[in-house]
Amino acid sequence: MSDIQQLYNAVDSDQNLYSDWNREDSLRARPLFTVLWLVMLAVVVVMALRMIPNGFDGRKYIPVAVAFMPWMAGIAAIVLLCALVGRRRGLAAVCVVCCAIQVGWHWGYLRPADGAVADLPDTGTLTVNTGDRYARLMTLNTKNGLADADQIVRAVREEHVEVLALQEVQGTLLQRLERAGLTVLLPYSEIASVTNHDNGGVNALFTAAPMSSRTANLLPIESSNIPSGCVRFNLRTVCFGSVHPFSPRPRNQGLWNSSLDSISKLQSNTRLFVLLGDFNATWDHASFRSLLGSRFVDAGERNGAWFHMTYPSNAMLFCGRIAVPPLVEIDHIVHDRSITVGDLETLDIAGSDHRALLGTLDVGR
Structure with a gap:
């Protein structure tokens, strides 16, 4: 071979x-x-x-x-x-x-929408001054009122918060917040009235400036009532609301949709709105996108700054040995298209199963 x-x-x-x-x-x-x-x-x-x-x-x-x-x-x-x-x-x-x-x-989480991100000032330079066009906002689900009041007030002070929305307020939380000094920083408040269809407690709204058109129940809703008030910034008046629709658990069948649908009726309201709270829904839920309609936008989805997961917070596995990171983004700042909310960030608050969500409001010129 x-x-x-x-x-x-x-x-x-x-x-x-x-x-x-x-x-x-x-x-x-x-x-x-x-x-x-x-x-x-x-x-x-x-x-x-x-x-x-x-x-x-x-x-x-x-x-x-x-x-x-x-x-x-x-x-x-x-x-x-x-x-x-x-x-x-x-x-x-x-x-x-x-x-x-x-x-x-999810393109809006990757690239900011046109006009969605303004030249906002650094958070550290902001002051509590409703005479300008900027305001620091914060929302937190307090988990049946168990959140650490001192830490909430500290966050309000350090972040120069001018509008604070709380959900699931009950028990002694309001008294603890007052003792911690919240009423000194945010002396004006509107607390929703207690009903037999509250979702873990009532909603509350606190501001640094006097509120006009105040109401403990912004609109009929089959969940926790929405406290609302309007604040004058620069040359525009913005109305705020603290919201908390029912969670989509099987036992709440139908209530989740109806709660979100009730909030969507604000699309026909002529006032300028910012809604803060635990919406118990993400951008991917059709009911949430229907709530936004063509008028409102979700600050998180428009900022191009990735996701801001808020739930669950402070969760641990294996007897507290392994921390569970927040997995879903159900806390939102929803606002009219003609204004901007940027500089979003989340913050852990002891005692709560949600992270606080903070953002900077720019009402425009």
């Missing part, structure tokens, strides 16, 4: 051996990619649930699944990497489509 023939035989043997190895690797990897296909099937199902229209998106566990929508993009990206390494073209194509759709849905 010639040397050339021996070389051909050796190459052919190596190729056969390489093919055998590939087949063995493929067989070993098949269970893994079967699991990954099932994972992507679940991702596709959850993404399909996002497209259920308002009025139907509150059924059973649909709102809970949709609340975690941004995480579906992360899962799809991880599966895409595995598919590329394993050369699974079909699986990779499904992942790419899912990631592209997610980017489209």
Whole structure:
């Protein structure tokens, strides 16, 4: 046998051996990619649930699944990497489509909308002065009034907050806030009246300047009443409201949708509004997007500054050994398109299961 023939035989043997190895690797990897296909099937199902229209998106566990929508993009990206390494073209194509759709849905979190981010002053330079065009805002769900009052007041002082919205206020929280000095910093308040359909407590609104058109119940709603008041900034008057619709738990079937639908009626109100609170909904819920309509916007979704997850806060697993990061963005600052809210940030408050959400209001010239 010639040397050339021996070389051909050796190459052919190596190729056969390489093919055998590939087949063995493929067989070993098949269970893994079967699991990954099932994972992507679940991702596709959850993404399909996002497209259920308002009025139907509150059924059973649909709102809970949709609340975690941004995480579906992360899962799809991880599966895409595995598919590329394993050369699974079909699986990779499904992942790419899912990631592209997610980017489209959440583009406002990646790139600010036109006019959404103004040249806001540094937070440290802000002063409590309603005569200018800026105001620092803060909202917090106090978890049945268990939030640390001293820490709330400290945040108000250090962040130069001029408008504070609280939810689930009950027990001795108001007295503790007063002892901590809140009424010195924000002497004007409107507390919602107690009803038999409160959601964990009443809502409260505090401001640094006197409020006009004050009301303890802005509109009829089948959840905690919305306290509201209007404050004059520069040459414009802005009305604020502290909101807390029902959570979308199965036992609240129908109440979640109806609460959000009630708030959406403010679209026809002629006054300039900023709504702060625990909406128990994310940008991905059709009911929340319907609440916004063509008039209101969500500050978080327009700022291009990524997500500001607020729930759960201060959660621990394994007897307090592992902290659970906030996973969903259900606390919002919703406002008219003609004004701007930027410089968003979240803050942990002891005793609460929500992070506080802060932002800077610019009412414009």
